[in-house]
Amino acid sequence: MIKIALVGCTGKLGKTILKRILDIGDVELRYAIARRGNQFVGKSVSELVNDKCDLKIIDDIELAVDCDVFIDCTNADAFMNNGYAKYEKMGIPLVLATTAFSQDDVKRIKLLSTKIPVFMSGNFSVTLHNFIETLKFAVKRMSDDTDVQIVESHHNQKLDAPSGTALMIRDALISANPNLSADRISICSVRVGKIFGEHEVIFANNRDEIVTYKHQVMSREPFADGAINVAEWILAKPNGLYGMGDFCDD
Numbered sequence: 001m002i003k004i005a006l007v008g009c010t011g012k013l014g015k016t017i018l019k020r021i022l023d024i025g026d027v028e029l030r031y032a033i034a035r036r037g038n039q040f041v042g043k044s045v046s047e048l049v050n051d052k053c054d055l056k057i058i059d060d061i062e063l064a065v066d067c068d069v070f071i072d073c074t075n076a077d078a079f080m081n082n083g084y085a086k087y088e089k090m091g092i093p094l095v096l097a098t099t100a101f102s103q104d105d106v107k108r109i110k111l112l113s114t115k116i117p118v119f120m121s122g123n124f125s126v127t128l129h130n131f132i133e134t135l136k137f138a139v140k141r142m143s144d145d146t147d148v149q150i151v152e153s154h155h156n157q158k159l160d161a162p163s164g165t166a167l168m169i170r171d172a173l174i175s176a177n178p179n180l181s182a183d184r185i186s187i188c189s190v191r192v193g194k195i196f197g198e199h200e201v202i203f204a205n206n207r208d209e210i211v212t213y214k215h216q217v218m219s220r221e222p223f224a225d226g227a228i229n230v231a232e233w234i235l236a237k238p239n240g241l242y243g244m245g246d247f248c249d250d
């Protein structure tokens with residue numbers, strides 16, 4: 001059974017991953033790691049999620065010496081300024097769920113992946129990956145008079161905009177159609193209520209045709225299950241930077 005260390009366990013995604021690890025039962029929650037100073041440090045996981053798990057929540061990645069893989073779901077600052085050097089030192093495969101990295105951050109993450117296997121994706125849903133593949137097919141055949149709009153909607157606590165997934169979709173569209181540049185794709189970000197995540201891509205041409213594709217999640221479980229599956233998958237991989245394409249096509 002693989003032993004997972006979950007970093008950012010008190011957050012919205014962290015708690016969902018934690019619950020799913022405990023529910024699934026064929027992977028082990030070996031460490032639950034929170035930010036130093038967080039009110040749950042030193043308490044049992046059972047106080048964080050409604051479960052009987054009495055594992056104590058710790059506050060330092062470097063204490064997680066007996067795990068097979070890390071899953072990080074914190075934030076870009078915490079990862080770059082705290083997690084990065086520790087993961088490098090620990091030498092253990094890393095699943096990076098955290099999003100909103102700058103281009104310089106991504107360069108440093110690529111460097112990290114020469115030392116440990118790193119799996120990075122703004123969205124761990126396999127269905128979302130298939131959605132993007134469908135969009136790539138559609139955009140290849142798009143006429144020059146077509147406007148492309150991505151509308152992404154998330155809960156009002158989400159810090160980054162546009163979402164990592166909207167940027168993934170934009171990059172995938174550009175890679176599939178060389179005639180399309182970033183300035184022809186507008187992204188509209190909506191931050192309201194408790195929406196887990198919606199991504200709508202609208203193609204509208206000047207000949208009265210509109211095609212809309214939409215992906216919607218009704219909970220964080222698809223992300224959590226994806227992160228856990230990927231954590232099992234990456235164990236067999238050599239150092240390098242991996243994404244959903246590598247996982248889904250394997």
Ligand SMILES: NC(=O)c1ccc[n+]([C@@H]2O[C@H](COP(=O)([O-])OP(=O)(O)OC[C@H]3O[C@@H](n4cnc5c(N)ncnc54)[C@H](OP(=O)(O)O)[C@@H]3O)[C@@H](O)[C@H]2O)c1
Binds near residue numbers: 035073075083097
């Ligand atoms: N890849 C995907 O499929 C996917 C899906 C959803 C979300 N995400 C991304 O995952 C990240 C987390 O999202 P979220 O909605 O869960 O955000 P969130 O609710 O704000 O959770 C972030 C958590 O990280 C904790 N944290 C901050 N610094 C830390 C540190 N140094 N060590 C350990 N924990 C630390 C925070 O603790 P405190 O509260 O104590 O500060 C908080 O509990 C975001 O970047 C988000 O965009 C990715």
